[in-house]
Amino acid sequence: MPRILNARAWDLVDNIVDNPGELGVEVEELDCGARVLDFGVNALGSLSAGILLAKVCTSDQADVTLHTGSIGSVNWPIVQFTSDFPVSACLYSQYAGWEVRVDDYFAMGSGPMRANAAREELFHRLGYTEEFYCSVGVLETDKLPDSRIVREIATKAKVEPRNLILLAASTSSIAGSLQINARAVETGMHKLFELGFDVHRIHSAVGTAPLSPVAADTLTAIGRTNDAILYGGRITFYVRGDDDSIAEIGPKVPSCASSDSGRPFKEIFEAVGCDFYKIDPLLFSPAQVVFQNIETGNVQCFGDVNEDLLRKSFGIQ
Structure with missing residues (x-):
């Protein structure tokens, strides 16, 4: 498996932070120093944002594309996922194995922040964890997290809040639905x-x-x-x-x-x-x-x- 997953995801996300508008994404820097990228909670998002969100979920260990297919006789877009690193892309990163619950806040967490936290039995059974100073996570949620929630996530991911980037999208958004379909x-x-x-x-x-x-x-x-x-x-x-x-x-x-x-x-x-x-x-x-x-x-x-x-x-x- 090439390179640390969190490092790969960080590079992928860092490239779009300065130009989020092209993807229909909004960036918020919280007072704790963490950045939250809205891919489809309040922001509209886009198909391109959904593809990028899906790739971040896999720590850039997979190709995610759209092509034309069909459902019966109806022309229909198809999401395609391809990986030569399926264990790291899917189980160490993409799987939504982190249930984020803080008071009345709820989100399903995926991405390489899970490997930094290594709180799931999966990582112990497969023998993989990471200790990287930066971390990236994806939240499936209808509400953006505030600093209190982000601080708790950062603590569990073993990073300083300023070294954490979270991408959030609701299931009912363009980007959110695409990343699930992937x-x-x-x-x-x-x-x-x-x-x-x-x-x-x-x-x-x-x-x-x-x-x-x-x-x-x-x-x-x-x-x-x-x-x-x-x-x-x-x-x-x-x-x-x-x-x-x-x-x-x-x-x-x-x-x-x-x-x-x-x-x-x-x-x-x-x-x-x-x-x-x-x-x-x-x-x-x-x-x-x-x-x-x-x-x-x-x-x-x-x-x-x-x-x-x-x-x-x-x-x-």
Whole structure:
């Protein structure tokens, strides 16, 4: 894995701080010295901002692009994610494993600040942490953090507030929804990790998901962004090792492994009182997963997309 993740993300963000307007982003420097970049809370954001936000989530360890695809007969933008460093890009950085709760403030935190904090069991099991003097984090939230909240994040990330940059976007924004749609590979990687598969066997990964429409409210946005991956996400893993272990674990990886699969995520979410932790964890993965074994040459495919559900979720007439 080349270079420290926080250093890579810092360089990527530092390049846009002086010209945020081109991306529809607003920058606020707090009295504690930290900088908060609004990618889609109060700011409008943009597609370019969403691509950059997704790349920051991965510490610039992945390429994120938009291309034209379709949902049924309807022309539709597709988010594509490509990485030759899927463990570091997805599990050490992109995965939203930091639940930020301070009084009534809530955000889901991702990005390399997680590696500096190393508070999650994931880092201990995979044996990776960082100690870098600067840190970068991404917050999925409907509210920008104030200095009190940022100071707490900085303390846990083991940096001075002046050496912390936070990027924030709501799920219902252009940039916020795009960066979530870029997580098809990440959800597959985390599913494999939770199932006990040796994720270091995965050499490279490619994933796609339809770009979910911007929603008028947070609940609908949560539904659409999740449906994009659960029912429209396709990923390919380039993997080493034996084929038998893949054949055994493969059926458990796509979202159809869950008994909740086949229903719009908004409906599932509302049924459990909008508590993510009450949802079957087997649901959180892409619709289709393909394993290409680069040692044996064999290909194994599991799951399939559900375009009818996507059309319903996205409001496509």
